[in-house]
Amino acid sequence: MKSVVRMEHVCKDYLLGEQTVRALNDITLAIEPGVFLAISGPSGSGKTTMLNLMGCIDRPSSGSIYINDESVADKSANELADLRAHSIGFIFQTFNLLPVLSAAENVEYPLLRRKDVSAEERKQRVAYFLDIVGLARYSNNRPNQLSGGQRQRVAIARALAIKPAIVLADEPTANLDKRTGREILRLMKKINQRLGTTFIFSTHDQKVIDHADRLVQFEDGRIRAFGIRDVDNNWRLARVDYPDDNLPDNAE
Numbered sequence: 448m449k450s451v452v453r454m455e456h457v458c459k460d461y462l463l464g465e466q467t468v469r470a471l472n473d474i475t476l477a478i479e480p481g482v483f484l485a486i487s488g489p490s491g492s493g494k495t496t497m498l499n500l501m502g503c504i505d506r507p508s509s510g511s512i513y514i515n516d517e518s519v520a521d522k523s524a525n526e527l528a529d530l531r532a533h534s535i536g537f538i539f540q541t542f543n544l545l546p547v548l549s550a551a552e553n554v555e556y557p558l559l560r561r562k563d564v565s566a567e568e569r570k571q572r573v574a575y576f577l578d579i580v581g582l583a584r585y586s587n588n589r590p591n592q593l594s595g596g597q598r599q600r601v602a603i604a605r606a607l608a609i610k611p612a613i614v615l616a617d618e619p620t621a622n623l624d625k626r627t628g629r630e631i632l633r634l635m636k637k638i639n640q641r642l643g644t645t646f647i648f649s650t651h652d653q654k655v656i657d658h659a660d661r662l663v664q665f666e667d668g669r670i671r672a673f674g675i676r677d678v679d680n681n682w683r684l685a686r687v688d689y690p691d692d693n694l695p696d697n698a699e
């Protein structure tokens with residue numbers, strides 16, 4: 448079956464002084480195109496690490512990662528940058544807009560790397576995606592002339608401008624008030640349904656999880672459960688058990 452992201456036995460270790468921290472422990476999963484997938488789990492469980500690996504911002508310590516069924520293991524830094532520029536949009540908790548650029552220029556920015564997109568098409572895409580996120584009137588505003596919700600809308604338009612197969616969003620509503628956060632999620636969902644873009648986002652928040660149609664629950668760098676909505680819109684959760692689950696904490 449075709450997948451937008453596939454991981455096989457992926458581990459990620461960070462070196463912290465003398466100590467090795469295992470942030471991801473033997474992750475295997477495949478994500479189908481077009482899903483609206485939440486990665487949930489407590490702080491430190493590995494969500495951001497997972498998104499960084501999916502986005503080819505970082506490399507795994509071991510295991511294999513495939514984007515659109517193509518292995519990324521042998522790609523150079525430059526080839527990974529190209530892959531990101533064509534296939535992966537990013538949305539961050541802190542928006543990460545360039546403060547000296549207008550909303551339109553921020554949306555245009557990732558397209559400047561794309562030699563296959565003409566100046567004319569760049570303009571059209573900027574206008575189209577600013578319109579999709581409801582900000583056509585604000586195209587000349589700089590980020591500090593926009594509200595938090597509007598800034599995140601610009602970031603969504605920026606992520607979409609490359610027409611990515613996947614949008615990765617690290618806690619996209621964490622810095623927004625509840626109402627604005629809900630609006631941003633509804634907007635992401637609308638785009639998911641209208642354009643078929645795969646959205647993968649991390650969150651702690653049950654209200655955010657409620658918008659998803661797929662769920663991957665993390666705990667201590669491992670997948671604890673996979674979730675899928677059934678026909679009645681209820682979660683059907685498949686728990687993943689590990690051989691060491693029932694060992695007492697002091698077991699050798």
Ligand SMILES: Nc1ncnc2c1ncn2[C@@H]1O[C@H](COP(=O)(O)OP(=O)(O)OP(=O)(O)O)[C@@H](O)[C@H]1O
Nearest residue numbers: 461462463468470489490491492493494495496497
């Ligand atoms: N650059 C790093 N160097 C060392 N350890 C790291 C680094 N980045 C993450 N870690 C560790 O890896 C583990 C997973 O971190 P990660 O940021 O992926 O978790 P998270 O689920 O996204 O947490 P949060 O919800 O707080 O953002 C944690 O134990 C964290 O301390």
